[in-house]
Structure formats: C-alpha cells, structure tokens
Amino acid sequence: MKDGRLIPRDRSAHPAPRDPDYKTSVLRSPTFPLLTLESTPTEETGPRFGHAELGPLDDDLIRNWTGGKAKAIGERIVVHGHVRDEHGRGIPDALVEVWQANAGGRYRHKKDGYLAPLDPDFGGAGRCLTDEAGHYAFMTIKPGAYPWPNRGNDWRPAHIHFSLFGRSFGQRLITQMYFEGDPLIAHCPILATVKDRSQVDRLVAPLDMKHARPLDYLAYRFDIVLRGRRQSHFENRPEGL
C-alpha cells in the first residue's frame, strides 16, 4: 500500500454553503457547482511548520498576551484532543491555531464593538503543533457567549475557532469547537448550517474530568479528523490514465 490521492471530500459532512438562516452566507456562496477532480501534487503537498517558529507561551492563552506577567480572567480550562486522518492515523506536527472571545464574550479585534469590556490581560489567540502521535493541548479560559446581528436575537454559544494544517494543502480546515451542555447550541444558526446531526454533535467537546487538575483547571476534549489519502490495495488503472 502506498499513499495515493486525497480521499474525495464528502460534502455531506460539511455545512450547506448557502443557508438563509445565516444571512451573510447568502451572497457569499457559489451558485455554480464546484469542479470536482482528483487531487494533484498541488493539493497533496503543503507547508511545513516547526517548533522553531512558535514561542514558548503560544499554547497558553491565559498568559501569552502579557508575556506571562499577568493572567486572563475566566474559568481556567485545558482543551486537548487528537488530530487524525480518515484512516484513524494520528497526524504529527499538525499546526493547530485557535482564537476566541474573552470570558465576557468580547474579541480583541478592532472590528468588535460589543458592550462587554476587553480584558487587558487576554489576547485570545494561540497555536501549537501536535506531538508524534497527533495529540495537542492548550490552556485557556472558557469564552463567553455574545449576541450578533443576524435574525432578531441571535447569540453565539461559547466557542473556540480552530484552524488546522495537516500534511497537504487540500486537508486545510477551519472549524469551531463548542462546549457540552451549552443551551445556546440548539439555537445557533451557524452550527445549524451543518445538516447532519451526528456531525454537529462531533463539534461539541465533552467535559473531560480525567484530564482536569484539582484546584486548578477543568478539561474539554476535542478530537479532529482531517482528510486522508487513499490507500491503493490494487492497481487497476484504465488504459491511458
């Protein structure tokens, strides 16, 4: 068996590109069908990132904004999980980038003008690489929910944005992690763009008491699956291809 083409993307695992309940998607979704083709080296290769490019506090959002001088306000949590491909194999050295609102539901972004104040000790961005088995972990505070202009009274459930690089540019994925038990999950039009209920459930991280540390932090587990590469058991290529 050798590494082959990328496994074709199962679009039913993903959100509908156009969903009227998420209004911005209506004018930002293509109307022509996507052109579906087998992957080429362009999609099968991708950038490599190494530890030399990351800083020692990049995976600690509680302390990284102040360089360790002060700690962010909020419920202390560790978020950890396994990044693997569609064959279940862990992906080492995958770049995991995260960003989130502070404990009051406010982003440190010049375009966010929500009423909740900025926390002077919280930036809201972090990153890390998975280890040789595909595991990652970072320390942060639980973000707050916040309202946003969409329908009459829409609120985002508490969530953390994730960006992932595997080994191939064609594996590129951005998603969001939600928290077990959040009542706003059932009302969120962005989460509801995913039409397959089992795929929605997989975006909700369970509380993971086995990884919590007494008198310090709680833990949530969020596993992520990226596209895999086809394994060729038999080579039966039609003539000329």
Added chain:
Amino acid sequence: MVQKLTNNRETASQTAGPYVHIGMMPSHAGNPGTFAAELGTSPIQEGAAGTPIEVTGQVLDGSGNPILDAVLESWQADAEGRYTGDDSADPKITGFCRFAVDPETKRYRLETIKPGPVPLPDGRLQSPHIALWIVARGINIGLSTRVYFEDADHESDPVLSRIDPRDRIQTLVAKPQGDGRYAFDIRLQGPGETVFLDM
C-alpha cells in the same frame, strides 16, 4: 445490521467568522506582538530563483461588493515546479503565504515568484498556477481556486481542460498589467463567478 466502519469522517467545517485575523494574522486585527513571528508572511525569501510577480485583486460577493474581511492563503511550487518537501526544491521558497484584504484599497496583494509547470505522476504537465484558499464570515467551508497565467495551456492542463462552459476558464486566468503585475479578482457568486475546485 453490519459491522460499523469506524467513524473517522472528516470534522465539519465552520465559518472562520469576522475575527479570523486575531488568530491567523494578528497584526491585521490591530494586535501586533501576539506572536513573536506570524506565519506565512511571505512565500519567498531573499535569493529565491524565478521571476518576481505581484497578484492583486478584490474578493467580491454576489451583489458585486468587495468583501473586506476575507483572509486568503496561497500555495505554490518553485520556479521549476517543485514543492517544498521535494529534496531538490528551492530552499528559499516556502510556497505558502497568508494575506488579507486591505480595508483601505479593498484589495489583496500577493508578492511572489512565478511558479513553474508541475508534473503529474503520469508525466502530464499542469500549467503554472498558484492554489488559493479563501475564508471569511459567511463562507461556511473554505473556497479553493487557482490562479493561472496568460500562457496557460487551456487544452492540456488537467484542470482548465475540464472547465465547462469554456468561457469560465477566464475566471482562473490572471490578467497581466505590465512589470510583473497581475490582476485576479475573485467573484464568489453571480456574473463572472470564479470556478471553485473540489479536489
């Protein structure tokens, strides 16, 4: 009932949202210093071999208005068509860049070198191209496309040759502006909609 295939379906995508910059390009969000070094600030280093080029354009929504919150990523081969990871690839070319729409000019800008043609495993050549991935608020799953150049072979390139109707090929061809500058607008929807790829 049957044996269950282990559930290793790909995790569902979600929109990058309007605040994507704080995580991927903090300087652009007004937060310089978040990280000691941001990733993908340039696809080339000093001494990269090849013809310098600049690709600029707008990202337009279905009503023709420019999208100002989009973040783009590019991935390309070196001037000889080799990707990073290939032992013989130009070590001065990482091939990866991240860039955002400038709120003042309403355009994105990519400074790089022109990539070479990339061979397929069967020996066919892909015309020189740069892969693009576009995310923004309202884009529920990142959009993939390619920038080709005016010398692209429309008939033999494995992607361009499959585009139907044929006049849509022009949506993937950057327009030369002289001095190595190219214009490449991305239309998410409507007249002149860019061809987006599922590869």
